[in-house]
Amino acid sequence: QATHKIAVLPGDGIGPEITKVALQVLEAAGKSHGEQFEVKESLVGGAAIDATGQPLPEETLAACRASDAVLLAAIGGYKWDSLPSASRPEGGLLALRTGLNAFANLRPAVVLPQLADGSSLKREIVEGVDIMIVRELVGGIYFGQPRGFSTNDKGHKTGYNTMVYSEPEVERIAHVAFDAARKRRKRLCSVDKSNVLEVSQLWRQTVTRIGKEYPDIELTHMYVDNAAMQLLRNPKEFDTVVTGNLFGDILSDEASMLTGSLGMLPSASIPSEGPGIFEPVHGSAPDIAGQDLANPMAMVLSAAMMCRYGLSLPQVADDMEAAVTSALDQGFRTGDLMSDGMKQLSCSDMGQVLLKAEQTSGNGF
Numbered sequence: 001q002a003t004h005k006i007a008v009l010p011g012d013g014i015g016p017e018i019t020k021v022a023l024q025v026l027e028a029a030g031k032s033h034g035e036q037f038e039v040k041e042s043l044v045g046g047a048a049i050d051a052t053g054q055p056l057p058e059e060t061l062a063a064c065r066a067s068d069a070v071l072l073a074a075i076g077g078y079k080w081d082s083l084p085s086a087s088r089p090e091g092g093l094l095a096l097r098t099g100l101n102a103f104a105n106l107r108p109a110v111v112l113p114q115l116a117d118g119s120s121l122k123r124e125i126v127e128g129v130d131i132m133i134v135r136e137l138v139g140g141i142y143f144g145q146p147r148g149f150s151t152n153d154k155g156h157k158t159g160y161n162t163m164v165y166s167e168p169e170v171e172r173i174a175h176v177a178f179d180a181a182r183k184r185r186k187r188l189c190s191v192d193k194s195n196v197l198e199v200s201q202l203w204r205q206t207v208t209r210i211g212k213e214y215p216d217i218e219l220t221h222m223y224v225d226n227a228a229m230q231l232l233r234n235p236k237e238f239d240t241v242v243t244g245n246l247f248g249d250i251l252s253d254e255a256s257m258l259t260g261s262l263g264m265l266p267s268a269s270i271p272s273e274g275p276g277i278f279e280p281v282h283g284s285a286p287d288i289a290g291q292d293l294a295n296p297m298a299m300v301l302s303a304a305m306m307c308r309y310g311l312s313l314p315q316v317a318d319d320m321e322a323a324v325t326s327a328l329d330q331g332f333r334t335g336d337l338m339s340d341g342m343k344q345l346s347c348s349d350m351g352q353v354l355l356k357a358e359q360t361s362g363n364g365f
């Protein structure tokens with residue numbers, strides 16, 4: 001029997017609602033394998049700004065550093081949208097990612113057979129899609145210097161950011177991506193904009209050079225505009241994708257719609273050492289917050305990724321994923337996934353269904 005220290009950051013909007021469900025399912029799944037979780041909740045994002053004036057208080061970062069893994073729901077909301085970049089809720093999330101050096105963001109987009117009709121694309125296009133987007137998370141235009149605002153002598157304001165990658169930054173994310181491809185269908189597509197950007201030319205050269213160490217992996221390159229189109233035209237052509245911070249942010253939201261809903265997509269943000277951050281791809285969904293309408297599955301699946309990649313508890317992860325498939329098999333859906341003939345549930349009722357699925361499957365589902 002082992003105890004795992006989890007730093008839990010519910011954040012804003014639907015964050016607390018989906019966190020509650022994920023922790024229930026996590027604890028039940030752990031229990032059936034003799035694993036216990038010591039959960040410490042901390043403030044991040046808008047909730048932290050309101051309580052302390054900071055989107056990432058020092059105590060929160062310290063609690064995350066002292067944990068075995070960080071489970072984060074979502075941050076942000078209209079209330080804090082006019083604050084300067086670094087003081088916004090989003091600034092807290094970015095500071096957490098850099099503070100833990102969680103540079104490799106794994107964003108799987110898998111179309112479950114039960115949801116193949118839930119996509120806005122035709123069933124035959126999306127059925128069987130299984131993509132792993134490997135997004136660089138602590139570099140690129142999100143963090144490049146210089147950045148800011150200036151005013152010229154005519155009084156015109158300018159806003160600017162810098163997209164920058166160094167060779168070591170590209171090398172380490174490339175290694176993660178090639179290793180991920182090796183455990184999958186052995187195909188890696190690197191996405192860039194090297195027909196225009198120097199930063200992408202260095203990206204492409206570096207990924208190509210690292211690829212020589214992985215002769216068993218088929219490496220291709222694609223411009224990001226074409227990749228955005230191919231993801232909708234023929235998503236099954238993709239296996240593993242590696243790309244920079246901004247392109248990965250956009251393409252992963254796009255990929256979510258292949259699966260039926262953004263509310264289904266989990267992610268793992270992995271450092272070279274120390275605790276990783278496990279968080280859904282979606283945000284705080286302020287439009288539905290506080291109404292018990294959110295889909296908790298992305299959060300439950302993020303907790304499963306935490307077990308798999310952060311805590312080496314693959315069986316607990318399997319059980320949690322099985323609870324999600326079982327709820328879908330039984331026709332239970334939250335509003336974002338509703339279609340004819342399905343049973344619509346609130347977030348908390350879906351939590352109860354997941355819990356029951358977890359408890360009745362026991363272990364070894």
Ligand code: NAD
Nearest residue numbers: 074075076077262263281282283284285287288294295336
């Ligand atoms: P969003 O992902 O919060 O919402 C986009 C749309 O998807 C909304 O209509 C929302 O209702 C729906 N949606 C998202 N998650 C859902 C779920 N689990 N169940 C049902 N429906 C769901 O993106 P947005 O509206 O562009 O951003 C809202 C806030 O979230 C912003 O402040 C943004 O910066 C922040 N954000 C945070 C994260 C994060 O914490 N990791 C990620 C993305 C956006």
Ligand code: IPM
Nearest residue numbers: 076090091093094249281283
């Ligand atoms: C995500 C979000 C974040 C990002 C924001 C909220 C900072 O959109 O996790 O995808 O852009 O990385």
Ligand code: MN
Nearest residue numbers: 249250253281
């Ligand atoms: Mn995003």
